[in-house]
Amino acid sequence: MSEHRHTDVAIVGGGMAGASLALMLAHYCPQLSVTMLERRPLPDVAASVQLPSFDTRATAVAAGSLQIFDELGLWPQLRDYAAPIEHIHVSDRGRALGARLDAREQRRASFAGVLGAVIENAALGPILHGALSRTGVRLQAPAQVERVQMTDAGARLRWRSDSDAAEQLLEARLLVVADGVDSPLCRQLGIESERIDYRQRALVTTIGLERDHRNRAYERFTEAGPMALLPLPKRDGLHRMALVWTGAERAAEALAALPQADFVARLQRTFGWRAGRFVRAGGLQDYPLSLSVAREQWRRSLVLVGNCAHFLHPVAGQGFNLTMRDCYGLAQALRESGLAPDSTQQLGLLEAYGRGRQRDQQLTIGFSDRIPPLFASGNPLLRGLRQAGLLGLMLAPPLRSGFVGQAAGFGL
Numbered sequence: 001m002s003e004h005r006h007t008d009v010a011i012v013g014g015g016m017a018g019a020s021l022a023l024m025l026a027h028y029c030p031q032l033s034v035t036m037l038e039r040r041p042l043p044d045v046a047a048s049v050q051l052p053s054f055d056t057r058a059t060a061v062a063a064g065s066l067q068i069f070d071e072l073g074l075w076p077q078l079r080d081y082a083a084p085i086e087h088i089h090v091s092d093r094g095r096a097l098g099a100r101l102d103a104r105e106q107r108r109a110s111f112a113g114v115l116g117a118v119i120e121n122a123a124l125g126p127i128l129h130g131a132l133s134r135t136g137v138r139l140q141a142p143a144q145v146e147r148v149q150m151t152d153a154g155a156r157l158r159w160r161s162d163s164d165a166a167e168q169l170l171e172a173r174l175l176v177v178a179d180g181v182d183s184p185l186c187r188q189l190g191i192e193s194e195r196i197d198y199r200q201r202a203l204v205t206t207i208g209l210e211r212d213h214r215n216r217a218y219e220r221f222t223e224a225g226p227m228a229l230l231p232l233p234k235r236d237g238l239h240r241m242a243l244v245w246t247g248a249e250r251a252a253e254a255l256a257a258l259p260q261a262d263f264v265a266r267l268q269r270t271f272g273w274r275a276g277r278f279v280r281a282g283g284l285q286d287y288p289l290s291l292s293v294a295r296e297q298w299r300r301s302l303v304l305v306g307n308c309a310h311f312l313h314p315v316a317g318q319g320f321n322l323t324m325r326d327c328y329g330l331a332q333a334l335r336e337s338g339l340a341p342d343s344t345q346q347l348g349l350l351e352a353y354g355r356g357r358q359r360d361q362q363l364t365i366g367f368s369d370r371i372p373p374l375f376a377s378g379n380p381l382l383r384g385l386r387q388a389g390l391l392g393l394m395l396a397p398p399l400r401s402g403f404v405g406q407a408a409g410f411g412l
């Protein structure tokens with residue numbers, strides 16, 4: 001026998017996108033009932049956060065996103081697991097020019113005097129879910145959504161807690177899909193995505209350094225592909241940075257196969273010595289790279305957020321921060337206008353939300369799509385253009401200020 005429940009908002013997906021949106025709705029829209037369904041078990045929020053001593057995955061969180069976390073009351077906890085980004089150095093390997101971006105240059109682009117922070121995922125997830133457990137959000141996990149049907153009143157979801165459990169029924173006035181790239185629910189709802197296969201892979205690891213990173217992040221464009229080095233908190237006396245190195249598939253596979261010492265030596269030769277000497281590398285993970293943008297991000301009684309809405313190239317670190325701005329925009333729209341009882345009226349609200357997010361998405365997605373090919377090209381004309389762009393960032397304060405604002409993740 002199935003259990004039948006109702007909720008105002010159902011969020012399918014309890015990753016960083018879904019959990020962040022659920023927290024925003026609990027904070028800004030307490031009049032709404034919210035249910036979040038996640039297919040995997042949730043972290044034990046009663047347990048203390050356990051971090052690896054050296055090797056860890058992390059997320060670059062822009063100042064605009066930090067501001068949202070601060071409004072939600074999370075920054076005091078997150079700060080203990082974060083390394084601030086006070087400066088960003090953007091450069092083209094083998095060329096003299098480079099651009100240095102500083103949080104102090106633009107007051108609007110600064111939260112607590114930083115452009116952003118790199119937060120370790122092993123802490124970010126448990127802190128988000130710990131905060132959720134103290135709200136009125138109903139958490140269902142593990143919960144596998146098997147079918148969804150859009151109705152005149154909203155959405156009807158059928159789900160199970162495990163393979164042997166009785167089917168549960170949940171009716172929602174608004175369904176938010178946040179279940180990641182290649183979303184099963186999007187396929188079920190007939191929502192297609194525009195996709196570009198970059199035929200590249202991203203290598204992700206932790207790098208140990210001989211000297212302090214001084215809260216500096218690096219965006220370095222090389223003939224072997226663009227790479228980002230992001231500051232991490234010091235652990236066990238060792239200075240650390242997070243590396244994201246993207247390149248052609250075969251080249252990335254060859255790099256991933258190198259012994260640790262050889263990989264570190266190759267990284268040092270390719271990146272150079274701006275960050276000092278690299279002394280070790282953690283375990284490598286590699287991911288295929290593509291751009292994926294849903295053709296529809298909203299319908300009547302339906303919104304997509306997170307990677308199922310847009311999955312970006314990681315070089316500029318904008319994917320999660322764009323999602324945070326999407327979630328914030330949706331929460332503010334529901335806060336100001338409420339959730340209309342009639343689903344046709346809801347469509348007007350969601351269309352207004354979509355129009356409000358359109359420019360930011362177009363600029364951010366376009367930026368992440370065009371920058372890597374420009375800096376990877378050996379074409380002399382394009383090389384000259386990118387050098388002119390770096391020179392412009394160096395010499396033109398308004399241009400640099402706008403770039404800093406984008407890097408800091410404030411609305412574009």
